[in-house]
Amino acid sequence: xxxxxxxxxxxxxxxxxxxxxxxxxxxxxxxxxxxxxxxxxxxxxxxxxxxxxxxxxxxxxxxxxxxxxxxxxxxxxxxxxxxxxxxxxxxxxxxxxxxxxxxxxxxxxxxxxxxxxxxxxxxxxxxxxxxxxxxxxxxxxxxxxxxxxxxxxxxxxxxxxxxxxxxxxxxxxxxxxx
Numbered sequence: 422x423x424x425x426x427x428x429x430x431x432x433x434x435x436x437x438x439x440x441x442x443x444x445x446x447x448x449x450x451x452x453x454x455x456x457x458x459x460x461x462x463x464x465x466x467x468x469x470x471x472x473x474x475x476x477x478x479x480x481x482x483x484x485x486x487x488x489x490x491x492x493x494x495x496x497x498x499x500x501x502x503x504x505x506x507x508x509x510x511x512x513x514x515x516x517x518x519x520x521x522x523x524x525x526x527x528x529x530x531x532x533x534x535x536x537x538x539x540x541x542x543x544x545x546x547x548x549x550x551x552x553x554x555x556x557x558x559x560x561x562x563x564x565x566x567x568x569x570x571x572x573x574x575x576x577x578x579x580x581x582x583x584x585x586x587x588x589x590x591x592x593x594x595x596x597x598x599x
Contacts, residue, residue: 462486462588469582474574476500477583489589490559496552499581505529505544508575516567529572563590 463486467477478498487493507530515523530542540549565588572580 461592464586466584467582468584469579473579473581474501474503474505475572475581476502477581480585487557487587487589489557489561491557492554493557494552494554496550498548498550500548501544501546503546503574505542505580506575507542509542509573509580511570511572511581514569516569517562517564522566561589564588565590 463482465477465480469476476499478500479496480498481496483494483496484491508528509530510526510528512526513523514521533541540551565586568585568587570581570583570585572582574580
């Protein structure tokens with residue numbers, strides 16, 4: 422996996438397709454709290470600083486909303502503003518309510534080597550677009566999940582910070598409006 426696909430895939434064990442709209446023409450609704458509301462089923466918040474090595478520009482998911490038991494494609498667009506070297510890692514925590522389901526550290530350069538991706542460490546500064554496909558288990562229970570991703574450079578400086586919220590609760594077929 423590439424460093425950015427690691428964020429996408431590992432941040433939520435989720436991973437659409439390349440958007441036909443150029444980044445500078447895309448409109449995103451961003452409430453004052455910084456959360457990017459994608460749909461009723463999921464959203465994300467880039468919690469990092471402008472000095473972080475990786476700046477997330479957008480995350481797209483297909484299908485939207487994600488569905489248990491189906492493949493999901495995640496497309497991440499980001500700008501790398503400083504070289505990402507061997508030793509960079511991400512800490513991923515997945516929670517359902519107050520219950521911690523997963524806490525794991527991933528070496529992003531090792532993951533890229535194992536996956537034999539075209540982008541390998543060291544990753545040079547520049548714009549990147551990474552697409553990753555994941556099989557979502559059909560056993561995902563209905564519920565709201567929070568995924569925290571905290572990435573760090575080999576020197577333990579901030580690399581990236583991302584929070585994802587995904588709601589796998591079944592939605593009614595229709596909404597009553599009174």
